[in-house]
Amino acid sequence: MKHYEIAVIPGDGIGKEVVPAALDVLDAIAEVHGGISFKYTNFPWSCDYFEQHGKMMPDNGLETLQNFEAIFLGAVGDPQRVPDHVSLWGLLIKIRREFEQVINIRPAKYFRGLDTPLKGPNDFDLLVVRENSEGEYSEIGGRIHRGDDEIAIQNAVFTRKGTERAIRYAFELAQKRRGHVTSATKSNGIVYSMPFWDQVFKDVSQDYPGVQTTSVHIDALSAFFVSKPHVFDVVVASNLFGDILTDIGAVIMGSIGVAPAANINLNGKYPSMFEPVHGSAPDIAGQGIANPIGQIWTAKMMLDHLGHQEIGQHLLKVVEDVTQSGVKTTDIGGTGTTKQVTHEIICRLKR
Amino acid sequence: MKHYEIAVIPGDGIGKEVVPAALDVLDAIAEVHGGISFKYTNFPWSCDYFEQHGKMMPDNGLETLQNFEAIFLGAVGDPQRVPDHVSLWGLLIKIRREFEQVINIRPAKYFRGLDTPLKGPNDFDLLVVRENSEGEYSEIGGRIHRGDDEIAIQNAVFTRKGTERAIRYAFELAQKRRGHVTSATKSNGIVYSMPFWDQVFKDVSQDYPGVQTTSVHIDALSAFFVSKPHVFDVVVASNLFGDILTDIGAVIMGSIGVAPAANINLNGKYPSMFEPVHGSAPDIAGQGIANPIGQIWTAKMMLDHLGHQEIGQHLLKVVEDVTQSGVKTTDIGGTGTTKQVTHEIICRLKR
Ligand SMILES: CC(C)[C@H](C(=O)O)[C@@H](O)C(=O)O
Numbered sequence: 199m200k201h202y203e204i205a206v207i208p209g210d211g212i213g214k215e216v217v218p219a220a221l222d223v224l225d226a227i228a229e230v231h232g233g234i235s236f237k238y239t240n241f242p243w244s245c246d247y248f249e250q251h252g253k254m255m256p257d258n259g260l261e262t263l264q265n266f267e268a269i270f271l272g273a274v275g276d277p278q279r280v281p282d283h284v285s286l287w288g289l290l291i292k293i294r295r296e297f298e299q300v301i302n303i304r305p306a307k308y309f310r311g312l313d314t315p316l317k318g319p320n321d322f323d324l325l326v327v328r329e330n331s332e333g334e335y336s337e338i339g340g341r342i343h344r345g346d347d348e349i350a351i352q353n354a355v356f357t358r359k360g361t362e363r364a365i366r367y368a369f370e371l372a373q374k375r376r377g378h379v380t381s382a383t384k385s386n387g388i389v390y391s392m393p394f395w396d397q398v399f400k401d402v403s404q405d406y407p408g409v410q411t412t413s414v415h416i417d418a419l420s421a422f423f424v425s426k427p428h429v430f431d432v433v434v435a436s437n438l439f440g441d442i443l444t445d446i447g448a449v450i451m452g453s454i455g456v457a458p459a460a461n462i463n464l465n466g467k468y469p470s471m472f473e474p475v476h477g478s479a480p481d482i483a484g485q486g487i488a489n490p491i492g493q494i495w496t497a498k499m500m501l502d503h504l505g506h507q508e509i510g511q512h513l514l515k516v517v518e519d520v521t522q523s524g525v526k527t528t529d530i531g532g533t534g535t536t537k538q539v540t541h542e543i544i545c546r547l548k549r
Numbered sequence: 550m551k552h553y554e555i556a557v558i559p560g561d562g563i564g565k566e567v568v569p570a571a572l573d574v575l576d577a578i579a580e581v582h583g584g585i586s587f588k589y590t591n592f593p594w595s596c597d598y599f600e601q602h603g604k605m606m607p608d609n610g611l612e613t614l615q616n617f618e619a620i621f622l623g624a625v626g627d628p629q630r631v632p633d634h635v636s637l638w639g640l641l642i643k644i645r646r647e648f649e650q651v652i653n654i655r656p657a658k659y660f661r662g663l664d665t666p667l668k669g670p671n672d673f674d675l676l677v678v679r680e681n682s683e684g685e686y687s688e689i690g691g692r693i694h695r696g697d698d699e700i701a702i703q704n705a706v707f708t709r710k711g712t713e714r715a716i717r718y719a720f721e722l723a724q725k726r727r728g729h730v731t732s733a734t735k736s737n738g739i740v741y742s743m744p745f746w747d748q749v750f751k752d753v754s755q756d757y758p759g760v761q762t763t764s765v766h767i768d769a770l771s772a773f774f775v776s777k778p779h780v781f782d783v784v785v786a787s788n789l790f791g792d793i794l795t796d797i798g799a800v801i802m803g804s805i806g807v808a809p810a811a812n813i814n815l816n817g818k819y820p821s822m823f824e825p826v827h828g829s830a831p832d833i834a835g836q837g838i839a840n841p842i843g844q845i846w847t848a849k850m851m852l853d854h855l856g857h858q859e860i861g862q863h864l865l866k867v868v869e870d871v872t873q874s875g876v877k878t879t880d881i882g883g884t885g886t887t888k889q890v891t892h893e894i895i896c897r898l899k900r
């Protein structure tokens with residue numbers, strides 16, 4: 199019996215609806231497959247928590263999380279109440295950084311039963327490897343206050359270690375897939391960080407002579423995700439570019455509500471964190487209509503990470519079956535509620 | 550008789566094919582409408598020029614361009630021969646900056662006769678106002694060379710003046726359109742420049758109580774350009790975000806080959822520059838198959854700018870008629886060459 203202690207942070211908005219749904223599904227799959235069980239410890243860290251305590255998590259929050267096998271997170275942020283850069287940097291991004299979750303993996307593929315906004319062809323299956331610890335998301339910068347002459351400066355910081363690590367991870371994955379890595383760049387406009395990125399990409403590629411490579415500027419690449427997503431295998435991108443590409447990847451699948459993500463710690467010192475691509479969606483929160491698939495597919499990525507690829511594959515198959523059967527939420531053209539979709543997935547799992 | 554002196558820079562790759570095509574069209578429309586004429590002065594500044602002279606334009610290049618009414622540019626860049634950051638910053642971006650072309654306007658709309666990758670609805674008509682002089686595209690940065698510990702730093706610089714100018718321009722345009730401005734932000738991840746951008750957006754919006762506003766993070770906004778482009782009217786974005794959004798805007802119209810752009814000088818001291826969204830496309834250059842519509846629609850934006858909106862409107866109508874009639878290049882599903890499409894447009898103009 200493999201037993202896993204999972205830290206659960208539902209967070210804000212629809213996070214509080216889709217996380218319980220995904221945990222029910224996880225329990226069902228553990229029951230069906232046997233040999234695996236989960237214990238969940240819930241942490242109410244969120245904008246609610248901020249309003250009560252003036253911070254997004256307690257001072258010993260990271261210490262508390264450290265000994266769990268994995269962190270399962272819903273969504274963080276509610277900009278009407280707490281500015282995003284406060285809520286996100288006090289919780290989500292803090293965990294990503296402090297726990298050295300340096301890689302963010304986000305698949306986008308044709309998903310049975312999902313209607314996509316694209317006419318087709320729908321046979322795409324790509325994986326974005328996003329550098330998750332540095333780059334454009336930095337806390338270095340500030341403003342010079344001089345009224346009309348005010349200036350804001352923001353630094354992007356790219357280390358060779360961080361850049362190489364993400365790019366190497368992409369090459370390793372490509373070797374197990376279709377052997378092609380596309381690098382997102384913008385070295386024609388952003389003339390320090392991006393030529394550096396290109397250089398590291400070229401250097402790392404020397405170690406993988408069997409892997410084909412292409413570099414594409416982020417503007418064109420974003421467009422190609424719409425016009426020809428099927429040409430991509432593994433795409434490696436900086437923190438910001440990966441963020442943008444994976445939302446496009448999500449929408450071409452059919453909805454941001456279905457896309458999963460994994461924040462991977464590589465050195466084994468800290469837990470990895472699993473959270474879907476979508477945000478807290480305050481506009482639809484509390485109505486019971488949020489799409490649980492993003493969170494459930496994210497649970498599948500957690501299963502993969504824990505070494506249970508077969509179980510994960512079974513789960514995804516069942517989710518696709520249910521979607522194809524027409525039981526789905528309104529964002530993907532159905533009439534189902536979060537609970538109905540979750541219930542149907544659990545029933546099929548137990549069948 | 551209005552007479553205009555136009556500086557023409559075909560540049561690299563397909564620029565050399567689509568620019569002459571668009572000039573033929575401009576001449577035809579001048580002939581048809583009367584009362585307007587153009588004189589073109591050609592400048593061969595390009596990567597060819599770089600290989601001969603070690604620079605993208607002569608030292609007095611800007612001085613030479615300064616007295617023209619407008620600059621009509623094709624595309625710059627040929628990364629196999631000259632690194633992009635050298636070719637672009639030595640010509641295209643140099644002109645944008647030195648001539649204070651601080652605003653870049655790029656429309657995206659349903660275009661008759663173009664098949665789009667989206668299932669629909671196709672009734673979108675949006676305008677991206679891109680800050681064109683600062684932001685993420687800065688020449689401030691560098692590397693610390695320490696082998697494995699190498700670090701590259703890139704500064705993004707946002708001034709209140711530059712940010713406010715772009716945002717104000719967007720509000721002015723929105724007042725003449727459907728009265729809605731969407732601001733592209735990423736203040737949840739990029740915590741100095743983007744909260745500053747949001748602040749300026751909020752400040753400027755106070756002056757336009759009749760205009761509705763929305764702020765959307767660039768990741769979600771990129772996805773919304775695919776899933777619901779029809780909800781947008783005017784979208785205002787930083788240099789990088791505008792770059793990305795307008796390539797997506799181009800692809801949802803049907804092809805990057807059709808999208809036009811105008812680099813606008815606001816203070817009247819220097820000429821504005823008109824160049825399509827697409828690049829030099831070295832892969833298809835020299836084959837005579839490049840889509841001339843981006844460059845021709847760009848000519849229409851130049852006509853608008855020179856005060857000939859009616860003529861511009863007529864030109865765009867004819868281009869749409871031709872596209873709808875099926876005479877089009879291969880990138881948009883036709884079999885026509887650059888010359889055939891151009892010829893058909895000229896014939897219809899003269900009819
Ligand atoms: C060529 C490149 C520097 C340029 C830019 O990013 O501004 C281009 O993509 C554009 O959009 O005009």
Ligand SMILES: CC(C)[C@H](C(=O)O)[C@@H](O)C(=O)O
Nearest residue numbers: 275286441475477737738768
């Ligand atoms: C909420 C935000 C800071 C975050 C990011 O940009 O990393 C989100 O968009 C994501 O992709 O996980």
